[in-house]
Amino acid sequence: MLKKRDVVLSEVGFVVYYAGMENDRFDLTGRRALVTGGGRGIGFAIAKGLAEQGAEVAIVARTAEQLEEACGQIEADTSRKACSFSFDLADIEGIEGLFADVVKKVGGVDILVNCAGTAVRGASEDIEMADWEHVQNVNLKSVLVLSQMFCRHRKAAGGGGRIINIGSLMCSGARPTTAAYAASKGGLLALTRTLAVEWAKYGITINAIGPGYIATDLTVPLQADKEFNKWVLSKTPLERWGRPEDLVGTAVLLASKAGEFITGQIVYVDGGWLALL
Numbered sequence: 001m002l003k004k005r006d007v008v009l010s011e012v013g014f015v016v017y018y019a020g021m022e023n024d025r026f027d028l029t030g031r032r033a034l035v036t037g038g039g040r041g042i043g044f045a046i047a048k049g050l051a052e053q054g055a056e057v058a059i060v061a062r063t064a065e066q067l068e069e070a071c072g073q074i075e076a077d078t079s080r081k082a083c084s085f086s087f088d089l090a091d092i093e094g095i096e097g098l099f100a101d102v103v104k105k106v107g108g109v110d111i112l113v114n115c116a117g118t119a120v121r122g123a124s125e126d127i128e129m130a131d132w133e134h135v136q137n138v139n140l141k142s143v144l145v146l147s148q149m150f151c152r153h154r155k156a157a158g159g160g161g162r163i164i165n166i167g168s169l170m171c172s173g174a175r176p177t178t179a180a181y182a183a184s185k186g187g188l189l190a191l192t193r194t195l196a197v198e199w200a201k202y203g204i205t206i207n208a209i210g211p212g213y214i215a216t217d218l219t220v221p222l223q224a225d226k227e228f229n230k231w232v233l234s235k236t237p238l239e240r241w242g243r244p245e246d247l248v249g250t251a252v253l254l255a256s257k258a259g260e261f262i263t264g265q266i267v268y269v270d271g272g273w274l275a276l277l
């Protein structure tokens with residue numbers, strides 16, 4: 001198929017410009033994406049995927065070395081600018097300053113991907129309050145505070161914008177020993193829907209992606225557990241653990257013009273898990 005503005009020399013040597021048959025539905029050129037948890041795993045894959053579609057990306061993670069490497073790889077693979085901010089999203093008070101730093105460095109933010117997350121697993125009757133608070137702060141409270149910063153920024157910029165929250169199968173189901181994580185992800189879906197219906201008037205869409213069991217650092221202990229691994233594969237019709245890259249297409253859809261009429265939704269990328277009886 002002819003690429004956009006292909007220059008084709010006709011037989012008589014005239015240069016003929018063809019109006020592009022392509023369209024810009026998924027083009028993110030000129031957009032600036034802030035991705036939390038962007039140093040590795042799902043966040044890194046999504047940050048790179050948005051950059052592949054033309055976006056400039058700012059990634060946030062706790063460890064500076066991880067960020068250096070991630071930015072270098074994104075810039076090398078996509079020729080798009082990537083910058084990094086070492087920050088722990090458990091530091092709720094510091095989020096306003098983080099967002100201001102990102103806007104100062106990148107010039108603005110059009111897409112916010114809330115991917116940073118943590119989990120504490122154990123018997124619910126033994127949950128320590130400090131662990132509960134930490135999981136709620138990172139997985140839910142930080143998302144609200146960052147989204148508030150984003151909304152005010154977008155309103156001042158004249159409106160528009162995309163928020164993509166990384167949820168979980170636990171937005172709609174549960175397994176024993178993950179109460180803090182499941183509660184945070186259930187709350188994340190409710191927050192996604194509330195902000196979607198409230199901020200639609202600002203032209204901001206807010207959606208969630210619900211990953212199935214994805215092979216990342218967060219699930220290494222689970223992948224290594226033979227019984228757990230067997231259970232995951234028995235519940236996944238596509239019979240494999242997901243890869244972070246499996247989520248990129250959905251993130252691009254929700255961030256781009258192609259997804260402009262989608263808001264308040266959760267798209268499960270779960271290998272068929274939730275479809276299975």
Ligand code: GCO
Pocket residue numbers: 119121167168169170175178181210211212213214218219222
């Ligand atoms: C767990 C896992 C899950 C996955 C994912 C599934 O402890 O069962 O961490 O929570 O990470 O959220 O969608």
